[in-house]
Amino acid sequence: MDPVQLADASRLRTRATVLHADADSFFAAVEQRDKPSLRGRPVLVGGTGPRGVVSTASYEARRAGARSAMSMSRARRLSPAAAVLYPRFEAYSAYSRMIMSALGTLSELVEPLSIDEAFVDLEAGPFADDPAGAAADVRARIRELTGLAVSIGIGRTKLVAKLASDAGKPDGLLVVEPAQEDDFLLPLPVRAVPGIGPATAAALERLDVRTVADLRRQPLDILTMTVGESSGVNLFRLARGIDPRPVAVSGERKSVGAERTFAQDIFGTDLIAAAIDRVTDEALRRLTSHGGGARTVVAKVRFADFTTLTRSVTLAQPTAEPAELRAAAHQAARAAGISDSVRLLGVSFHNLSAHAQLTLPWDAEDVVPAVLDDPPDAPVDGAAGGPETLRLLSEENARPGLDVEHDTLGRGWVVHVRGRQATVRFESVDTPPARSQVLDLDADPLLLVPPLTPTLDG
Numbered sequence: 001m002d003p004v005q006l007a008d009a010s011r012l013r014t015r016a017t018v019l020h021a022d023a024d025s026f027f028a029a030v031e032q033r034d035k036p037s038l039r040g041r042p043v044l045v046g047g048t049g050p051r052g053v054v055s056t057a058s059y060e061a062r063r064a065g066a067r068s069a070m071s072m073s074r075a076r077r078l079s080p081a082a083a084v085l086y087p088r089f090e091a092y093s094a095y096s097r098m099i100m101s102a103l104g105t106l107s108e109l110v111e112p113l114s115i116d117e118a119f120v121d122l123e124a125g126p127f128a129d130d131p132a133g134a135a136a137d138v139r140a141r142i143r144e145l146t147g148l149a150v151s152i153g154i155g156r157t158k159l160v161a162k163l164a165s166d167a168g169k170p171d172g173l174l175v176v177e178p179a180q181e182d183d184f185l186l187p188l189p190v191r192a193v194p195g196i197g198p199a200t201a202a203a204l205e206r207l208d209v210r211t212v213a214d215l216r217r218q219p220l221d222i223l224t225m226t227v228g229e230s231s232g233v234n235l236f237r238l239a240r241g242i243d244p245r246p247v248a249v250s251g252e253r254k255s256v257g258a259e260r261t262f263a264q265d266i267f268g269t270d271l272i273a274a275a276i277d278r279v280t281d282e283a284l285r286r287l288t289s290h291g292g293g294a295r296t297v298v299a300k301v302r303f304a305d306f307t308t309l310t311r312s313v314t315l316a317q318p319t320a321e322p323a324e325l326r327a328a329a330h331q332a333a334r335a336a337g338i339s340d341s342v343r344l345l346g347v348s349f350h351n352l353s354a355h356a357q358l359t360l361p362w363d364a365e366d367v368v369p370a371v372l373d374d375p376p377d378a379p380v381d382g383a384a385g386g387p388e389t390l391r392l393l394s395e396e397n398a399r400p401g402l403d404v405e406h407d408t409l410g411r412g413w414v415v416h417v418r419g420r421q422a423t424v425r426f427e428s429v430d431t432p433p434a435r436s437q438v439l440d441l442d443a444d445p446l447l448l449v450p451p452l453t454p455t456l457d458g
């Protein structure tokens with residue numbers, strides 16, 4: 001493609017009608033919402049063990065230098081006053097659903113990118129003539145429904161919309177009109193541009209290219225020689241704000257996996273374990289090419305008599321770590337109670353997460369024993385323990401931030417547990433902030449409970 005043709009692609013859309021929304025410090029903001037005593041205070045969410053990694057830091061903790069993907073120990077040193085909390089994915093998913101559904105009122109075309117982020121094509125809805133008004137309304141609506149701040153950027157392309165929402169953070173709304181695009185883009189550092197990773201940025205730095213303006217001065221052949229043909233063409237376009245990608249309701253994959261029917265039925269622990277490994281290898285290859293990690297691993301087993309069982313294992317947090325996923329696949333297969341000849345084995349990954357690889361490594365101490373869940377379609381045969389329903393809080397299963405309930409004191413969250421002494425704050429989304437209280441778990445048992453989550457019908 002010659003440069004003229006490349007530039008033509010930019011004329012696809014003439015108005016700034018691509019909207020990008022991204023919640024501010026999402027996990028930490030949900031924690032501050034659900035835990036009133038933490039509002040306005042530094043919060044770190046992530047692995048809480050000695051080798052844990054930060055998933056996100058509240059803006060109060062960011063002011064002290066704490067960041068996503070930093071080791072938790074370093075973040076704690078930078079922000080010693082921070083509350084350090086273990087992630088509660090159930091709560092984040094519920095808040096995410098609320099945000100996505102509010103965005104759905106703007107247009108039929110909503111493309112979620114991650115748990116707290118989506119593109120919306122305003123041309124496909126009633127607000128194409130008033131993008132800024134639509135954005136202000138939806139931000140107010142999301143705040144009312146969830147209490148969360150979502151930053152919004154609007155531009156003619158996905159590239160500009162995304163950069164604009166970043167530039168407006170926190171709690172920002174920035175519309176970049178087509179005529180302002182160059183003024184907005186040219187001074188930005190190339191590292192800020194989505195799609196330019198650290199390796200490409202380093203290669204560009206060797207050409208003295210640091211800003212988008214520097215990048216725009218590079219001829220196409222220099223770029224393709226430096227970073228290869230397709231990345232070079234891509235950089236050439238990005239530098240000119242050319243991004244013809246449409247907002248697409250992505251047929252987002254719900255799962256990836258692999259299965260194998262054997263030419264001859266197999267039996268025996270070793271053979272079956274080896275077969276599980278081979279099927280898992282294939283499933284892992286597909287997961288890797290999908291990108292990201294998974295939280296639930298399902299094993300499917302068909303016996304010689306054609307009865308088929310599925311069993312799943314849900315991990316405490318999504319992971320892209322092959323060893324962890326493999327162990328879960330074996331655990332799920334064992335739960336199916338293989339004792340007979342097997343015709344078919346399948347392994348699939350569900351609850352896929354784009355961020356999983358960034359949250360690694362979780363420390364061994366962070367790994368809550370996997371929950372075995374019994375899929376509703378699976379015959380109940382007692383081979384697998386059913387889903388755990390009632391769990392009493394103890395030193396072993398305690399993680400800071402988890403929800404608990406007391407007979408008379410009501411709902412609260414775990415600060416920490418030492419021996420049989422639990423420190424808890426009895427507060428929740430619409431109570432006043434509470435002081436921490438120390439309870440003796442023998443006298444005052446506490447139940448671990450699922451988060452109270454916001455719902456669309458109030």
Ligand code: TTP
Binds near residue numbers: 028115117358
């Ligand atoms: P982001 O939107 O990248 O980050 P954020 O919402 O915490 O902060 P902001 O958008 O204001 O800059 O990611 C959304 C959530 O995804 C984040 O709250 C936690 C999770 N996450 C990880 O678990 N690991 C990571 O490395 C990153 C970047 C995010």
Ligand code: MG
Binds near residue numbers: 022023024025026117
């Ligand atoms: Mg965010």
